[in-house]
Amino acid sequence: MTRRVLDSWSQPLALTTARSDDGRVEFQLSSNSLGLQVERVCIDARGGRISQLLQFADSDSFHRWCDASGLSASEPHLFDRLMRASLVACAQS
Amino acid sequence: MSPAPNPDPQTADLPDPEHCLDCARDFLGRIQATNDLRRSLEFLWQATHCLGAEVALLATYLHGVESGDSFRMMLACDPQWSTEYERLGSYVCDPWLSYAMRHSEPIRSFELPMPTHAERALTASAETFGFRSVVIVPAPAGASRSRVGMLCLGSSSPHRFEGAAYPTFKLVARGVAMELHEWWLQSMAQALLARTGITERERGLLSRLAAGDSTKAIARAAGQSTAAVHSQIQRLKGKLGVPDRRQAIRIAADNGLLD
Numbered sequence: 001m002t003r004r005v006l007d008s009w010s011q012p013l014a015l016t017t018a019r020s021d022d023g024r025v026e027f028q029l030s031s032n033s034l035g036l037q038v039e040r041v042c043i044d045a046r047g048g049r050i051s052q053l054l055q056f057a058d059s060d061s062f063h064r065w066c067d068a069s070g071l072s073a074s075e076p077h078l079f080d081r082l083m084r085a086s087l088v089a090c091a092q093s
Numbered sequence: 094m095s096p097a098p099n100p101d102p103q104t105a106d107l108p109d110p111e112h113c114l115d116c117a118r119d120f121l122g123r124i125q126a127t128n129d130l131r132r133s134l135e136f137l138w139q140a141t142h143c144l145g146a147e148v149a150l151l152a153t154y155l156h157g158v159e160s161g162d163s164f165r166m167m168l169a170c171d172p173q174w175s176t177e178y179e180r181l182g183s184y185v186c187d188p189w190l191s192y193a194m195r196h197s198e199p200i201r202s203f204e205l206p207m208p209t210h211a212e213r214a215l216t217a218s219a220e221t222f223g224f225r226s227v228v229i230v231p232a233p234a235g236a237s238r239s240r241v242g243m244l245c246l247g248s249s250s251p252h253r254f255e256g257a258a259y260p261t262f263k264l265v266a267r268g269v270a271m272e273l274h275e276w277w278l279q280s281m282a283q284a285l286l287a288r289t290g291i292t293e294r295e296r297g298l299l300s301r302l303a304a305g306d307s308t309k310a311i312a313r314a315a316g317q318s319t320a321a322v323h324s325q326i327q328r329l330k331g332k333l334g335v336p337d338r339r340q341a342i343r344i345a346a347d348n349g350l351l352d
Contacts, residue, residue, distance in 0.1 A: 032131045052175045053167035055134040069176050
């Protein structure tokens with residue numbers, strides 16, 4: 001399998017971006033008129049690039065989503081970065 | 094602003110065709126006034142309610158290119174579904190996307206064949222997140238054979254997309270899907286241009302590279318030296334922050350710059 005990572009454009013990473021250690025998953029957070037907007041980008045096992053753009057009414061609903069995803073167990077470092085990024089993004093609203 | 098209240102799934106029919114047209118006209122005016130990607134989800138929610146649906150997803154899929162597949166999706170529904178969607182196989186097992194890749198005519202989910210177990214599992218999961226009845230509206234991207242878009246509109250009512258108003262609804266939904274998908278691609282391209290400072294000339298260079306032209310061939314066609322074109326490519330890679338031309342092409346394609 002060709003090894004692909006998120007060679008994305010934000011170097012250095014913005015405070016509202018959280019990326020996994022292996023560079024294969026990245027979250028970009030921003031506030032908008034509806035609440036918190038989150039884009040989750042990842043490289044899947046087939047080498048495809050997948051992006052999901054999601055809307056959360058507030059940080060609580062975002063944290064519930066994170067809990068349900070199991071990220072804190074599977075990717076604890078990324079989870080910590082994501083929590084910090086969400087604080088920054090929510091503070092910008 | 095919060096999303097407008099959903100129509101009552103048990104009682105609401107599709108909107109009156111006149112209202113639907115007026116709403117769509119207003120909606121198209123709004124998206125034409127901005128390229129601000131931060132408003133993407135706001136626009137998707139507006140389109141959803143304008144068309145009398147409760148939930149929706151908009152996707153754009155780039156496939157069959159050397160730089161790899163790219164699937165982007167935005168959701169106007171409970172975000173928990175995104176986790177389920179991934180768990181159940183993502184776009185590879187998505188029967189709605191599969192349909193949109195081969196057709197341009199909108200279709201209701203009950204009209205779709207569901208041949209595989211994986212596809213059935215994905216649509217069953219969607220049902221629990223408000224996509225009980227669904228209209229899949231393909232949004233072909235111009236002349237591009239590599240990219241397809243789709244708008245999926247859903248309701249928890251099993252018969253929402255039926256009745257006398259459906260033909261007009263289908264017509265309006267088709268227009269909204271095409272316009273919204275096109276707006277998304279253009280906004281992504283504009284955002285990338287603004288972020289990187291790539292010029293129109295460099296965009297043309299990217300297109301040549303994506304077409305497989307060598308440095309020598311590009312130089313010959315432009316009446317420039319190979320060294321000059323090589324230097325332009327180096328500058329382009331620097332702007333995109335990537336080490337090679339393959340990744341430069343991937344970012345450009347992914348963001349709608351080559352469509």
